[in-house]
Amino acid sequence: MNWDDMRFFLHVARSGRLTSAARALSVDHATVSRRVAALEEALSTRLFDRSPRGYALTEAGRLLMPAAEAMESVTMAAAMEVGGRHHDLTGAVRVGMPEGAASHLVTEAAAALCVEHPRLELQIVALPRTFSLSQREADFAVVITPPAAGRLKIRKITDYSLRLYGHPDYLKGRELRGTEDLKDHRLVGYVPDLIFDKGLDYLAEIGATGAPALSSTSLLVQLELVLACGGLGVLPDFMAARHPILRPVLPEVTRITRAYWLVLHQDTAELARIRRTSRALADAMRARL
Known part of the structure; x- marks a missing residue:
């Protein structure tokens, strides 16, 4: 098992599609499929359920996510320390939030963020439902009633x-x-x-x-x-x-x-793409309100 295969795994897990992962990694989808298959072979387990709707994490895949993201975080931190430069945000970030906030408070900030970071894929899920961060249904959430339990970081927005x-x-x-x-x-x-x-x-x-x-x-x-x-x-x-x-x-x-509350999972809250995206949207909401 090597980190490069884990990098491919992360992009597929976040986007749910080979084509989206391939676009973010600047390779063709066959390469993504081959690298994911290599990781599954190395681990002797199936990490994704394949279907016409895309790639969904299996239980093994969900268990692998925290370790893969921790490796990514360490790698990015090391690159920033050695290179001493600002890193572009890449990959998919999914946020669940109420429809009113999604449609009236964050659209301009979301568009500006993607202009600044062309390889960022920001997915705003504005459905009338709660989101399980532990099950990776979203990378972070904006909620009206904050959850009472879980390995979560919760901050009031406004x-x-x-x-x-x-x-x-x-x-x-x-x-x-x-x-x-x-x-x-x-x-x-x-x-x-x-x-x-x-x-x-x-x-x-x-x-x-x-x-x-x-x-x-x-x-x-x-x-x-x-x-x-x-x-x-x-x-x-x-x-x-x-x-x-x-x-x-x-x-x-x-x-x-x-009140609107920002909810992040402890395992992923400090990942650059999640930390900076959540901060940008929360700042935009405070400014509008």
Whole structure:
């Protein structure tokens, strides 16, 4: 077993595809396949499950990742120490984060990072779900409710606020004197039994009862429903600010404060590509909020 084969293994593990790994390594995909096969032969175990969807780590592959990444980290640190120069970031970095933050807070920073580092592949997964860093579902995550256990490094990024909003055409002739009047209005929110984070149960927090008349797992869809006069919905202020036509409803009563948290795995937090990418996105979020 040699480090060069481990380097090929890491690129395939991070991207899930031979072609992406080959592009990052500036070789053809046949070379990547051959080097991965050589490593599997040396270890006498299968490291990937191959399928038309790509390469997925086996249990053996997941066990190998921390050691491979530790070797990579030491190699890069040595190169920086000896060479005394800034190293370009290479390979894939996958971040899981809420849809609102992904679409409204980090896109410019993500684009700038990839311009600065042409061989970096930044994958932003904005799905309504949690991510297991120990299972390598993401390299790091931005969350609303930080996990309580695991070998994780957790840092608060910043607070943000949400309020109940409505379109003026919907609100015309429908004055609300207090949250008790919400029962007489159509509400827009998350699908109740698909709320994956308790911090997203906004309607219950402002005193609304029952299920929303219009619901979606997507916050962007909820925004569009409010803009379409579908009803009243709780939206982050930073999203509503892009649509000046929206009006806050009972703003002092319905104001909610949440926070974004950065979550990294202890084994990979200090890898250059993860450390610098997570810092850039977190800094961008703080600056926007």
